[in-house]
Amino acid sequence: MTEITGRTAIWGILADPIHHVKTPQALNSLMQERGVDGVLIPFHVGADDLTALVSGLKAMRNLKGFVVTVPHKTAIVDLCDDVSKQARAIGAVNTVRREADGRLVGEMLDGAGxxxxxxxxxxxxxxxxxxxxxxxxxxxxxxxxxxxxxVSLLTIANRTLSKSEDLRQRLAENHPSVPVEIGTGDPSGHEIVVNATSLGLKEGDPLPLDVTRLTPDQTVAEIIMQPEVTALMAAARERGCRTHPGRPMLACQLELMAEFMEMRP
Ligand code: NDP
Structure with missing residues (x-):
């Protein structure tokens, strides 16, 4: 545990529920390793109280920023004073920096991670x-x-077609030079295949795509962290594909969060 001094800076994380969230441990260890006089505290807040809490956080002069997770990533967008163009287009923020004048600046770092x-x-x-x-x-x-x-092509394949269409529309508005297509369960013809669904988290989940179409020249990337080797990764390896696990997304994102929220000695 960090020794609290008169200058200890505070960061937070907003979630509901919060007991299972491991970000506080990870970011507090990172601060200790780097000699930051700071502490990150879990703030358990329900959706109905989010506005009131955020208004209080703006007033806290020793609060440097906070992480935002389920279920507040969307609602927080309108509570920030400034949001990056990308986070605005995504419609979600997961990291907020509090400027010295109390302004809250929001960013979404999931994808960058x-x-x-x-x-x-x-x-x-x-x-x-x-x-x-x-x-x-x-x-x-x-x-x-x-x-x-x-990327030279992005093919989106989702169970609910309207969500793929909506995402394609927003990508076209913000990245007009990137070709975006709507796909089926067949990933052939792509160099990198990404599972960004929640399928694979639970035993017995169906596979998120048709693995019989995978070829050894493809890389298959996961975002599911547990199990470490998902059923998709196992099937992809059997077909000779290179695989990339879900864990690095979080590890890299913690670094980006620390940088964005200026967790420095
Ligand atoms: P959402 O609920 O926003 O999205 C879930 C996605 O999975 C949707 O595309 C949904 O399709 C699809 N899906 C769910 N069930 C099925 C099904 N039975 N058949 C087909 N498609 C299905 O969740 P998130 O995007 O926030 O999170 C997804 C996963 O990402 C989480 O489970 C989490 O483990 C992981 N994650 C990992 C991170 C990391 O750092 N590695 C960071 C963040 C998340 P539809 O739209 O049709 O419902």
């Missing part, structure tokens, strides 16, 4: 054809980060 994780593992998405399964919160953030990274 995913792309940084790929790169750390030697997988470069620029110029690649990407198949993205999912159009939920994580998939939205990843789609925008991949478009930002300059």
């Amino acid at each position: 995913f792309v940084a994780g790929l790169r750390e593992n030697g997988i470069e998405p620029r110029g690649r054809r990407i198949y993205l399964a999912g159009a939920g919160g994580a998939a939205n953030a990843i789609a925008f980060a991949l478009a930002e990274a300059g």
